Amino acid sequence: MKNKSYNKNLKTFLYFFKTESMSGVILLIFALIAIIIANSSYATIYNNILHTSICIGYKKFSLTMSILHWINDGLMAIFFLVVGMEIKRELLFGELKSFKNTILPISAAIGGMIIPAIIYIIFNYKEPTIKGWGIPTATDIAFALGILSLVGRKAPKGIVVFLTALAIVDDLGAILVIAIFYTTQISWIALLIGFFILISIILANKFKVNYTSIYIIGGIFLWICVLKSGIHSTIAGVLLGMVLPIGKDINEFKTSVLHKLEYKLVPLSSFVIMPIFALANSGIVIDINNLSTILFKPIGLGIILGLFIGKQIGIFGISYILIKLKIAKLPSHVNKSHLYGASVLGGIGFTMSMFVSSLSFVDETVLSTAKLSIMISSILSAILGAIVFKLIQLKNYH
Template identity: 45%
Template sequence: MKKTIKRLYKSDLFTDFFENEKSSGLILIGCTLISLLLANSIFSTQYLHTWHMKVGTESLEYWINDGLMTIFFLLIGLELEREIYIGELSKIKEALLPIFAALGGMIIPAGIYLFFNYGTATQSGAGIPMATDIAFALGVLSLLGNRVPLALKVFLTALAVIDDLGAILVIAIFYTKTIFWSNLAIAFGIMLFLFILNRMKVYKLLPYLIGGVIMWYFMLNSGVHATITGVLLAFVIPFEDGSKSSISYKLQHFLHKPVAFIILPIFALANTAIVLGSDIVETLSLDYSKGIILGLVLGKPLGIALFSFMAVSIGLCKLPKGLNWKKVIGVGFLGGIGFTMSIFVTLLAFNDHHIINNAKFIILLSSLTAGCIGFMLLKHNLKKK
């Protein structure tokens, strides 16, 4: 009986997560188009100034990327925690396929990027083509309607969540420059205190949220990217049995819509205000452009399909019912939709505004290409119901 209830809660939250993410993906497309149009219109100066105006000591764009996005990472952390405890990652045999797929989808694109950029000033962008945008990927998948089997939705969602975890680790390890150890120690001290509250079975959400805000402040001033706080906080919030009465479930359920329909669209508006120059052809020929394009459009599907095939071939796991290799390749192309996380890593990897602007444009172009190819492949291979 208990297992049946857990499966129901798992199914409810997965459906909720999928529906919100696919809707968010469609809204993100709209926000991106609006932002691009405004950035290249007669209102360009005013529009760009809006995101760069000072709020306190930093720009509005800074607080969006370091503040609001922490809440996005908190939701990702809660989703990952749920998958580990009672979801698709709870059984190692079932989890191995998306884990291997995600590893391939990170290693191969990073390798392709470094092939073109190793030893240059732009080699720090290797993390850009490693990311998958859950909202956009699920948004494109949703356009195929009811012909998409549940196994395919679950595989893409698990793959993207693991991919996000990989991106978070990459950000924490490779995009941290100067560390202020005292602030970092205080942040982890607060996390330890919250973990003790967890073990003492304190099931009130308020102490964790207050502790999370304080932990975010010290993490922000530690040199480690502040958004990491969201994931760390997710794993100290009590999961209990994962039922609808648990604070983890309530918080995750509450955050779905604000993140999907407010935070990510604001992030898209702020970070796709790209002024398109007349040197687009020249931009495409740059080494970091080649690394991003080939990493997302070819590296992602190649890595996801190749590592999945290896895992199945050596008997570590098997393809779920409803999946075949053509569908895995199609999902691999959807994994090449980098957008949110790719742009986020771009902001950390580069300091030159011109390079950042160009890289954002290349990410949009690559994500659009990968998404269209993935959509056409899946449409061809999925039977209408």
Template identity: 40%
Template sequence: MTVLSALKPALTPFLRFVHNEAFAGVLLVCVALLAFAWANSPWAESYFALRSTYFKLSLGSAEFKLSLEHWANDGLMAVFFLLVGLEIKRELIIVELASRRRATLAVAAAAGGMLVPAGLYALLNGGGAGASGWGVPMATDIAFALGVLALLGPRVPLGLKVFLTALAIVDDLGAVLVIAAFYTSGLQLGFVALAALTWGAALFLGWRGAFSLKVYAVLGALLWFFVLESGLHATLAGVMLALAVPIRKPDPAGYLAPLNAVPQTGSGEEEDARLRDLEDLLERAQSPLHRLEHAIHPFVTYAVLPAFALMNAGVALGGGLGTVSLGILLGLLLGKPLGVVGGAWLAVRLGLAALPQRVHWGHMAGAGLLAGIGFTMSLFVTNLAFEGSALLTQAKLGVLLASLIAAVLGAGVLLVVGKGRDTPEDPWEAAS
């Protein structure tokens, strides 16, 4: 028996933990705490020097130069938004949001969870120097929120996890639209035209059934550059590319023939070859959207989001809380649960939707608080709203503090309300 096989029973629970959303949330928390501690330590100067270090790419005489902070925010986060776009497309077409009931409850809750926080923020900051930050408390960090639910385990009914996932997907779509419509600088029409042509080519190839991910990788890189230079935020290129990637599966006739050519029985080498063909078959039987989503999900979880947290969570204390911080706190901690629960209640009251099985309004209140964990998306919008402003640090502090409090309060409420009654398995059927 090898050492690895002897340790396998002990390692298995940890490996399962690593692959779920709980680990993604914990990893983000650890990196954020590291950045925050570093920015307020005697070595703070090295932290801010790292963020402002420039890294360049050269292609012949052309040179492309951005700081590490901008590479994380404009480059790596484009891959994050690509994953968000793929999830939105998948959810809308085949999964949680495919039925009218699921979509109505999630859309109503998400709409309330975006409008109420923005309105509360505007009450404190409308017309002032921080007025542009109204979009900051509108967002939900899906990794953190689902991570908290995962840590609570069976105390939380499955229907609530499905609802919160659908809510976060709709919330992400709203955030993308807000960024595109309200946080865009002056447009360079030439690059806008190039971006449109590139996106059109990707959409056409997706419609025609181009299943090679290499094609979309090349077009995605070009689209990112053109969108960056156009004045639109570069991360929108990720969502645009996701909309072009086909979700339909390839014709099985194209990949079954090589498998059928392998003998059913034979030597060990022939059987190994057949197993390899089976693995390749399973890979090619998936749609390009699913293959791309599975390919980039680990990269986003273990590289993109931690890098973003490291570059953005390092907030040096000093100025204290102001109206911008208070507006974000009010929006995320009060506006989010009021908006989410209020929107869902209205949809149920009007008969347009029903709560999932085993989920009651106490659970919904806990989910509304967890939706106040803004972190990644809120910090991202903060950078857009207050770039170059003295209010940037104050806004980031508000996001970090509100996200921490929302996580604690949401988990506490869900622990108190408990799991709920045992009912049939379908989490989306209303209780009789």
């Protein structure tokens, strides 16, 4: 029975890993397309499309936002719903279930958030850009797993699981940062209505209501309330994901609402929503002549050094200390070189970092600098991470 449960867990994990890995490659392609368009004669059309307003609903019961906001506040709520479901699944049936197995990735994720934030704050202290401290704290799970799948095909499964668990905890940390520090003025009425809707969804779960449509409708109303409350609307996605029915054991999980929605939404999130997000948010005008000047600004240094250096220090440093003190141990067949490679890949902050930057800054020049810095640090982390895993393969081959 135990082996059967293990195989089901493994099948779910491999499906997730394969999807996220492929998504990372597609994400990169769409990001490059956005950069090419933004630096071409089509840049004006590109920007006009993104800032075109779309109204959904009728009169008082309508929402009007630009296409860019519909993507960042609407479509990304589905992405965060998937994140919420992944977190719940991992906490109950996956790698985050056992504290003994998770103390290493959880501690590494916390270290990988704190150190980059400190580095950013050091460079931006007393600067208007200080509010962007959350940008270098995030790890992009799709890109990181994508690089690992391309260059670390013979990497032990333990390091894949470590990196996945770390990125999921990292996502949870980023969600808390967004909810607490990037919330505007709060509408308590909208928040109260949203709270009652959330309680209704929880009660539906408790009374074993298994109609997926009930949770989807409840989730839409919850999203509207959170949007109107002033808290970032994507938090509604996470909350919904965390309260969906999942079952008491792995057998019930296979027929649960969460499992059904996850298998439908993971491909949609990975292959449609995230590429659209990349296409809408990666269109940065690159001026080669002023590139060095831009990157040596406090915001550029804070993000690049925070992601590329801070992530390595935070993830590998905390992991090394815990292993040395015998508080935690390395996963099976994983050595310190694998751990360092995963720490470097943790510096790929693309999706979540881009998202936090759009919440941090309104000024287009500052936002462009932030996005360019995220791209550079993510590319550096991807290249060095790929080199580390290739060197490990060559060493093992000889």
